[in-house]
Amino acid sequence: MSALSMTSEKKKIAFAVQRYGKEVSGGAEFQCRELAKHLSDLYDVEILTSCALNIYPWDNYYEEGVENLEGICVRRFKVKKKQDMAVLSSLYHDMIMDKLEYPNQYFEECGPYCPELVDYIKEHYKEYQAVIFYTYGMYTSALGLQSGLDNGIFIPTLHEDVSIRSLSYKKIFEATKAFVFNTYEEQDILHRVYDNLNKKEMVTCMGMDDIDYGKLDLEVTKPYGDYIIYAGRMTESKKCEQLFEYFIRYKKDNPSGLKLLLLGTLDNIKIPEHSDIIYLGYVSQEEKLAFIRGAKFLVNNSASESLSIVLLESMLLGRPVLVNANCDVMRGQCRRSNAGLYYDNYLEFEAMTNYLLSHPKEYETMAQNGVEFVRKNYIWSEVVRNFSNLIETFRD
Amino acid sequence: MNIDVKQIVEEIKSEIKDRIKENSELSGTETESERFVSAYHSNMIRRMSKAEDIVLFGSGRYGELLYKEFLKDNISTIRCFCDNNERIVGKQVDGLRVLKPEEALMEYPGALFVITVINCPVEITAQLLKMNVDVENILFYNFVRGGF
Numbered sequence: 001m002s003a004l005s006m007t008s009e010k011k012k013i014a015f016a017v018q019r020y021g022k023e024v025s026g027g028a029e030f031q032c033r034e035l036a037k038h039l040s041d042l043y044d045v046e047i048l049t050s051c052a053l054n055i056y057p058w059d060n061y062y063e064e065g066v067e068n069l070e071g072i073c074v075r076r077f078k079v080k081k082k083q084d085m086a087v088l089s090s091l092y093h094d095m096i097m098d099k100l101e102y103p104n105q106y107f108e109e110c111g112p113y114c115p116e117l118v119d120y121i122k123e124h125y126k127e128y129q130a131v132i133f134y135t136y137g138m139y140t141s142a143l144g145l146q147s148g149l150d151n152g153i154f155i156p157t158l159h160e161d162v163s164i165r166s167l168s169y170k171k172i173f174e175a176t177k178a179f180v181f182n183t184y185e186e187q188d189i190l191h192r193v194y195d196n197l198n199k200k201e202m203v204t205c206m207g208m209d210d211i212d213y214g215k216l217d218l219e220v221t222k223p224y225g226d227y228i229i230y231a232g233r234m235t236e237s238k239k240c241e242q243l244f245e246y247f248i249r250y251k252k253d254n255p256s257g258l259k260l261l262l263l264g265t266l267d268n269i270k271i272p273e274h275s276d277i278i279y280l281g282y283v284s285q286e287e288k289l290a291f292i293r294g295a296k297f298l299v300n301n302s303a304s305e306s307l308s309i310v311l312l313e314s315m316l317l318g319r320p321v322l323v324n325a326n327c328d329v330m331r332g333q334c335r336r337s338n339a340g341l342y343y344d345n346y347l348e349f350e351a352m353t354n355y356l357l358s359h360p361k362e363y364e365t366m367a368q369n370g371v372e373f374v375r376k377n378y379i380w381s382e383v384v385r386n387f388s389n390l391i392e393t394f395r396d
Numbered sequence: 397m398n399i400d401v402k403q404i405v406e407e408i409k410s411e412i413k414d415r416i417k418e419n420s421e422l423s424g425t426e427t428e429s430e431r432f433v434s435a436y437h438s439n440m441i442r443r444m445s446k447a448e449d450i451v452l453f454g455s456g457r458y459g460e461l462l463y464k465e466f467l468k469d470n471i472s473t474i475r476c477f478c479d480n481n482e483r484i485v486g487k488q489v490d491g492l493r494v495l496k497p498e499e500a501l502m503e504y505p506g507a508l509f510v511i512t513v514i515n516c517p518v519e520i521t522a523q524l525l526k527m528n529v530d531v532e533n534i535l536f537y538n539f540v541r542g543g544f
Contacts, residue, residue, distance in 0.1 A: 093525045093531055096518060096522060097518075097522035165518050303435050303438045326437075327435045328435040338400060341401055341405055342405060347419060348409060351408045355404070361397060366399065369399070
């Protein structure tokens with residue numbers, strides 16, 4: 001069945017996103033695909049996007065027109081202009097100074113410049129229950145949200161950035177009818193700059209599938225005895241080397257059979273040779289979940305995680321977490337869930353580790369809290385239900 | 397059983413307070429746990445630690461407080477304050493000179509300008525850009541986000 005011939009009784013919604021496709025890498029784009037896929041059970045989902053695969057400068061990799069991708073109708077519009085980084089940089093200066101010739105001048109250069117996509121939204125937004133825009137700093141979201149529609153939802157994936165104080169962004173935020181944030185910490189970024197927008201808001205738009213940990217094969221974990229685990233890319237920016245130092249010092253000060261298991265890829269860092277630090281490299285998702293379930297707890301020393309999926313997986317698997325207190329998001333998740341502890345130096349790392357290993361009742365409560373927290377907030381069925389409630393506020 | 401991890405963390409920290417102090421005295425530096433260091437602050441420090449010269453824009457209350465915090469983080473390349481307030485220019489704050497922004501730029505042309513004032517960061521950013529400071533060399537430290 002072609003996308004054009006698809007008919008359905010479901011209400012229509014649209015996502016407007018800078019790029020869309022199986023080949024597209026990028027966190028926001030991946031999240032958009034996942035959310036679109038899960039909302040397609042309830043809605044007739046359409047994607048409004050560019051023909052680009054690559055950014056800076058935007059290309060026209062995909063064919064213009066309509067295609068059906070994984071059961072979802074994707075409408076692609078040509079990128080009409082390549083980006084000029086020198087011009088963009090100069091316009092960024094002007095945007096911060098509120099000296100652009102007109103507020104959207106920066107976004108037109110930023111791209112992907114698809115005026116026909118914006119025209120399409122202007123002409124067709126009434127056909128959709130809601131139009132959901134992804135990512136701040138994109139032509140598609142900036143111009144789309146200001147195209148006069150009354151049902152625009154914005155998932156901005158904001159970062160701390162002085163430009164969001166500019167008139168250019170102010171106009172976008174004012175035109176937005178509802179915001180959806182990945183985390184409460186992201187929501188805070190907007191609230192600290194604009195405390196009186198008075199828009200509909202929701203936090204959490206990324207979900208995960210529930211895990212039946214009874215079905216996991218824990219045999220693979222048995223050779224390692226008692227262990228704590230780190231899972232993810234290992235890089236300097238995630239402060240993995242400091243984690244190794246802490247663990248080695250911990251083992252020196254607290255002799256036991258406890259090990260540190262490391263799952264994931266190495267990115268320019270070296271794992272110290274130590275009999276209790278075991279690097280298993282990349283493993284399948286199923287094995288990863290089994291190893292986390294077999295652990296005492298999951299540890300993450302990064303100070304700058306956004307939404308950490310592996311943290312949520314660990315909670316869902318009934319394994320508490322121990323995280324760097326300097327990471328606002330992970331510390332916030334521990335406090336909201338009551339399913340993990342946090343530290344900001346070695347002595348606290350040692351004390352928190354010993355607490356988790358020696359307080360079985362509190363440990364078990366944290367484990368249960370984690371499962372409940374993720375099931376309540378991050379399981380796809382819940383995310384879809386909450387998102388759908390927001391979408392349904394737009395039209396009768 | 398109900399638990400509050402915030403309370404648990406505070407109790408554990410309180411139990412090891414003396415060890416942390418002892419550790420701090422041995423190493424001669426204040427440990428991170430004696431003050432709250434937010435991820436925001438850590439990120440800013442990472443960015444600042446790469447700069448050869450740093451100028452703090454704003455020598456008022458926030459500028460002074462942040463200067464002290466940055467020193468605790470071993471940021472040793474802060475060269476001066478700069479300020480638009482003519483009455484402060486030419487004086488010293490915490491032993492650091494206060495220059496006019498133009499003077500600071502002339503003396504440290506490649507410096508990272510860290511804006512410490514909270515009321516008008518956009519205007520100050522605009523002022524620095526007008527002086528031809530590269531946008532990459534302008535950092536707004538939002539005191540509220542710092543967590544102090």
